[in-house]
Amino acid sequence: MKFPTKDERTPFYFRQQGKPLGKWEQEHRLHVGQPASEHVLESGNVYRIDSTCLEITDESQARMQNVGLLWIICSAFASFSLFYGLLLATSPFRDSEEMMAKNGYWFGTIVGILLGFSSAGFFGLLAFDPMRRNMFTLKRRPIRLNRKTRRIYAIRTKDPGGIWEVPWNHDEFFCVGHRRMGGFSRAYDMYDIRHYQLDASGNVVRAFVLGQFVFTLEEAYAQWEYYRRYMQDGPAGLPEPYRFWAPRETFWEGYKICRGGKFSGAFFTLTDVIFAPFALLDAIARWLVLVTCSDPVWPPEIEAACKPMPNDPYARPYADDYIGVPSGPDARPSREDLARMLDQQQERRKRGALTRAEAEALLRSTTEQTT
Template identity: 25%
Template sequence: MYFLERGFEWSKGLMSYEEATEELNKKQRQPGQAELQAPEGVGESVSKKAYDNGSLYAYNDTFIDIRTPNDEKRGVITIFGGYIYGMITYAFALALIVSTERFMSGHQHNGELLTGSDYFFLTLFPILWLMVLGVFLKYTFRFFRLESLTARRIIVRFNRITRKVYLLRPKHLGGIRIMDWDKTEVLLDKSMSELEGTGGFIILGWDRGDGVDLQGTRTDNFEVTFVGKPTRNASELLAFWEYIRRYMEDGPAAAPAPKKLLTKFPWPWLSFKAAWGLDTRFLRHTGLWVFVVINILILPAILIHATGHWLSLLLCYEPRFPRVIEDAGR
């Protein structure tokens, strides 16, 4: 689920801030390569429309909470990883029970007395299964934590009163950060084609020192966050950023509350909807019903994914902002 965030945190460990800055300065635009036409800061309007993109968890006069693009991309690791861990644990438990029964009775299954080799193997098998489980956990648990036994979601809060962007993330994905809204850089091309916006999402970045952690220590490296669910085209993507920008710059009147906020409760049917991955608005166009047929044909795989998605949510905790952030600006 958190492949984007994990990948960015991993990349920060490959080189220092100075090395990354030097590498960035060395890069030159290749001949024929289109120049990225990013907005001139958070004050520049990029669209005549504003669209909430169905990505808001909370909305009030002080702040809005927005999801990240990874929410649907979870469950596969959980279902297969959990199955493997479960099978190894079951084999270990079974070997341990059989060994314990044999030790207590002192006899084999045919009634003969246990020999020295019997005691050796009855001791060895549970230890071997335990070692196998340990090896799997050592080399695969980091991937399992990308979607289970971690925060259920990453939340990006935009507070228009404090003019801060709050990043609610687990520690292994960068931790909580308080970033300056006015220093936000938007990685967005204003002149992108409609096709280029398909599946896109907003990427926000900050330079070193443009934010702090909970202890007030200035950030010592780049910070990046990914905002909103994937869009269908460039118009939606630009209108979504315009919605956020207007809320922060012009106030709630310029970016009205959405008709429906996202729920944080892990309802199982929402996991099925996420695994199905088919926009129900397609049903209005008969030419696109072929995608419905395809999804019906692969329904067993969808159900397995949905089960893993739901289990992943149940195995995670719901993150909450610290009180100092909850009360900020009120």
Template identity: 30%
Template sequence: MSEYSRIFDGWLTRYKLNRLLNKYELENRLELDDAITIPSIDKGVTKFNGSFAEYVDRYFFWRGWAAMSCVVPAAICLYFALQMGLLIYTPIDGELPSGELFFAGWIVTVLISLLIIGLCVFAIKKDFFCYTHYPIRFNRKNRKVYIFQHNGPGGVIDIDWEKSYWIVGKIRDGWHSSYDLRCHILDNDGLIRHTFSVGGESSYRAEILQHWEMIRRYMEESPAALPFPPLHLFTSTEPTLLNCFLIQVGAVSGFNGLKSLPYLVFGSIWAFFRWISQKTCRTPRWPAEVEAVCQIAEDDPYRLPEPRQTAERDGLTEEEFLQEIDYIRSAKEAALAYEQANPVPSGP
């Protein structure tokens, strides 16, 4: 079995479940008590306090893609369907098309129309009328990980932190490879029953290790072991147009979209589709039993303010802002050095 998953596994396509761990997964487990000696970083934490830390799912940053990528082919199909529908009623040399052409035209029109409907249904199921995001909550008090699936009974999967099986997931998209922080939930026979990914992906394995180290330190050590400050919460899940623009332009260009017109245009189109789809979605709500074990103390010294929009800098002094930028720069340099010193492990 390949060590690589597909780019949209877990969202547009399914993870391969009900299987044993492959060689790569067996040899590259992230151990809970094994510290990573590079600075930890944030890749999608939205809530942070002394009781729990909450992250977005990996596909939070991809939302709007299904809608955008389906609209263009659907529009092209609709154009040809209309043309074919008009053609079968258009006289040729003063005469209406033959019965055979009339019948064939209707068959093609119907098939194209079905394709359009299929594309629209696919986009609606993945991007519209679902949830704005699917959060993952790490409770350090009761040592549990909660994975949101849907509102209502049975909508949350939970697992003991000590029983979770973490790896740096490897993703192949054509010639391009990327990585994510991935967890398998195993049954008593060692079969994978559920898989989920936490936070943003990266082109560099070392960045995912930094992402993992932030979660590992939070659960195994203390919130005080993490760099808040100089870091602060960065990601907002509010489905505003500005938020969608900030997230998607950043996803396309690494927050350099304003310096490149093609990135800016593509990111803006993506942001529009993200906004439209997100406005139709519901906000995820944790059930009462989860909230009951995730109470935050009124005097919690580790609780961080949650941003109203992504990349919000309100409340930061210029000195604090510069310290944060310096930390992120040094963390990226450390990740690059680690990447060069530790080649990516290979599987079968």
């Protein structure tokens, strides 16, 4: 049995490796020097941004709880099936001779053993694959777009060779990817921004996704335009990031990520109360995945190349920006969130972060000097 490689938590391109790209990818290719949309969208993918580097998530970061939940469910079914098979396999040593002599005893026992062990193997393989690709690897797989070196750096695994480098030029193949999610009457379309590495024959060698899935093709083009304009023109003129991801995620942070698609805001409605246990279950599954993983570590040479310039007015998050998923209604920070932000502000200022007011004053003085 051939398993997907560990460099992707959701191996969308696994079946494409060694094959040429399909018609969809060819028709929706993206070019670094050609605008794809009049609109620019940042939908919550950013860790940090400055005049040198834009660091973003990969598409799996917001959905690790799904894989964790799949692993828990499959592991539970595999354990139950294995226990059932072992129980039947040992029944001849526990049952009386009269019970074993009954008509159909041995047939039912053998069929039950086969079903128990085969289902245990099936669910065990389903549990093993997400565990292999998600657990004991990396907590997050960031991607850095560097304007100075004109390269994209992507951490895929913590193994040797797990950091990929992609030149930002016209020869690289970027495109909008398309996936059909769900199934039957509830199936829906999702889109993403992909990079494919191709061999000399045009066959797929490897690939990764920049940012997260979006629901429409127009959103995908606008998301690409955010990355493209940053690399071509810099951070000036780009919309503010929707939010900044926390580099180190706590259980509470993970819970807020998991409840994001289920809640209307804070605990204000009956629906929110009903879905609270499901969000908690998702958060536990997410935590089980993350607790086994280690933080990604960039090589010193990449860290040096991506280091922001001193007093860069475009370097964000600012010292007074909120980092993480807000816990208040309508995706706004609550009082507790703002209190934590103030506690962290002094520490971030010591590391060289400007406040929003300082950055705006620096930009005004720079504009006045140039005019």
